[in-house]
Amino acid sequence: MTTLKNPEPVDVVIVGAGAGGATAAKVLTEAGLRVVGLERGPWLKPEHASGDELKFLNRNFIWQDPKLKPRTYRQNDSEDAVITNFSATPQVVGGGTTHWGGMVPRMTVNDFRLRSLHGDVEGASLVDWPISYDDLEPYYTRVEWEFGTSGLGGANRWEGRRTRDYPTKPAPLSQIGRKFATAMDKMGHSTFPMPQGMVTEPYRGRKPFSENGFWQQYPDPGNGKSSTLISFIPDAINTGLYDLRSDCYVSEILVDKTGKATGVRYQDENGNEFVQNAKAVIVCGGGIETPRLLLMSKSALFPDGLGNGSGQVGKNATFHQYSFSVGLFDKELHDPLYGWSGHYMNLCSFDFYETDESRGHILGSLIFPSMLGHPVNWSFPGRPTWGQAAKDADRELFNYSMKIGILLHDLPVESNRVDLDPTVKDAWGLPVARITHTPHQNDFAQEKWQVKKNGEILEAAGASKIVPVNMERITGNTSHELGTARMGNDPANSVVDKWCRSHEVPNLYVFDASFFPTATGINPALTIMANAWRCADRIIAVDRHGWTD
Missing domain, CATH: 3.50.50.60 (FAD/NAD(P)-binding domain)
Known part of the structure; x- marks a missing residue:
């Protein structure tokens, strides 16, 4: 030195x-x-x-x-x-x-x-x-x-007052977004476009974000993702x-x-x-x-x-532990979801955000659907990990899977x-x-309740197999x-x-x-x-x- x-x-x-x-x-x-x-x-x-x-x-x-x-x-x-x-x-x-992912x-x-x-x-x-x-x-x-940013002012009924709408419109709904919206509506719950750190229209010399699901954990080679x-x-x-x-x-x-x-x-x-x-x-x-x-x-x-x-x-x-429920859809009954197409989480709900003590805990979380990882490293219980069987699974199962996740509102x-x-x-x-x-007991109760609820939403969406992914500890x-x-x-x-x-x-x-x-x-x-x-x-x-x- x-x-x-x-x-x-x-x-x-x-x-x-x-x-x-x-x-x-x-x-x-x-x-x-x-x-x-x-x-x-x-x-x-x-x-x-x-x-x-x-x-x-x-x-x-x-x-x-x-x-x-x-x-x-x-x-x-x-x-x-x-x-x-x-x-x-x-x-x-x-x-x-x-x-x-640009959630804002x-x-x-x-x-x-x-x-x-x-x-x-x-x-x-x-x-x-x-x-x-x-x-x-x-x-x-x-x-x-x-x-x-992009979004739709006033769409989230739980949001406080706002003095101005977002500068660009929401991203188009993906197949996963549509599946989520249909299930939530069926259950009597509301959804709205996820506010996102990206532009969906030409904005201040920037080109719109390239609507694909692969830019989570990647730098954007363009300038659409903020x-x-x-x-x-x-x-x-x-x-x-x-x-x-x-x-x-x-x-x-x-x-x-x-x-x-x-x-x-x-x-x-x-x-x-x-x-x-x-x-x-x-x-x-x-x-x-x-x-x-x-x-x-x-x-x-x-x-x-x-x-x-x-x-x-x-x-x-x-530390906002991320937990989720996974759904797999029968390809004989459902169109492919193509999680890689469209922004990977472009719809969400605040219906479970505010405290409802009848659930057995206080606080709550934003929930949102997304694809299940990326095709090169996605996982699902029972998925083959090698050879032709793994390639077949990537080709067939990935396009028929989705998850609904939460960001734990930990005490x-x-x-x-x-x-x-x-x-x-x-x-x-x-x-x-x-x-x-060590998580507070309210953290465990909140996470367990919401992951189970997310599984019910996937069931309403028509998933044939549902797997909850619960936390054992905070992992960062x-x-x-x-x-x-x-x-x-x-x-x-x-x-x-x-x-x-x-x-x-x-x-x-x-x-x-x-x-x-x-x-x-x-x-x-x-x-x-x-x-x-x-x-x-x-x-x-x-x-x-x-x-x-």
Whole structure:
């Protein structure tokens, strides 16, 4: 490792260039602030994308390498943690928005006030958010229009007020979408077009998304599928004030003797170490890597980790387990579903989202149908795995299968947490993140009920064979990491305030899903971006005037 001359100081250094980091970079640079972005992964351009399933799915090309960047997991404190690839979020410029399915529904009004609705839930650390739906609504709208989305305003009867429709119309229904809609209508339930991070019409120089089901877990070689890689990052770069450095690994947030953040220490891809000084630091590494970085940033002033006087950094972790029911349809009775044709999840329902305690649990989830994986690596109980029989199964069974999935709206539990593993190190010699997590009993009850209900929907759709896929534990299979730097008004039980600013370090911010006080039953990306925009506006209007060099 060689130490070279440090780069010039800037106004803000942002750790991470995903949903939160890229949004903040766009807003701050367009207001005239000089920003450096440090992303630990590579900068892949759309031309690096391809339809190579082996490369992207089986070899996990854009996902972190567990040999270089492992994590450890245990269910509770009495177990030994084992090395795992838990929640292997893509670490590339654009973050999770480079690979995602692009689901962008808004949180509901009630999502912000779960403590008021349900009171104390035994074993859980349920709280209200210090902000409301109305605080985020203008920013939801800005992101939907600036980022590029599709949907139908007013179609979701559970959604809060909206001031503007989506900029492009919903995607056409796929065969799977039609099958789902017919079954739901038969059962007396409602559906609506899935709000999606893509454009379905020419929009701001972008061509419509190529309506196929293969772009989950792939970068899009075009520009129809929205990501911060093709939207907010170019917007920030075009200001001339955003210096984005990829393959840079931040190991510490630095502070001065007064407790203010002064910048970060990082290594570039060649192992050269630098200090990037800045007037403010925004951390957007995700709900696992952000608390890890804060806990590694120890000093005489912060012996337990930066901004961790409350002891809450890393606690209250939730992970949105994905569970589903699988249906197989008799080809003699049904037309093929062709899951690869059309966007792979273009219809959904919120009918089971709000609490109905007659189900035996509180909370609920968005549900949506989709194809069963990809033809190269899909699975179904009893499917042959080799030779001509496997090829026949791929040809015959894949086109007659579908699943209905949920994103578990899991309860926060204080002891479910991310901390530093005391023995396991990564390739840089730094302690890795250790995840300790046991689902709350409400999580099991909610997941079991909804997966069974999804099976009933598949039965109504005409499936001849139905298989529920229930969880035994949280596996981190959604890459949604929430709650580990909780937002709140009380410094005693939260990490950041309602502007996502550290209670203890006045120029340190957290803009990824770590700030979520509670989870949701939907994908968090839209809310991450909307909140980052909201908090960046506050920095521009108020905070920056109090910063000193």
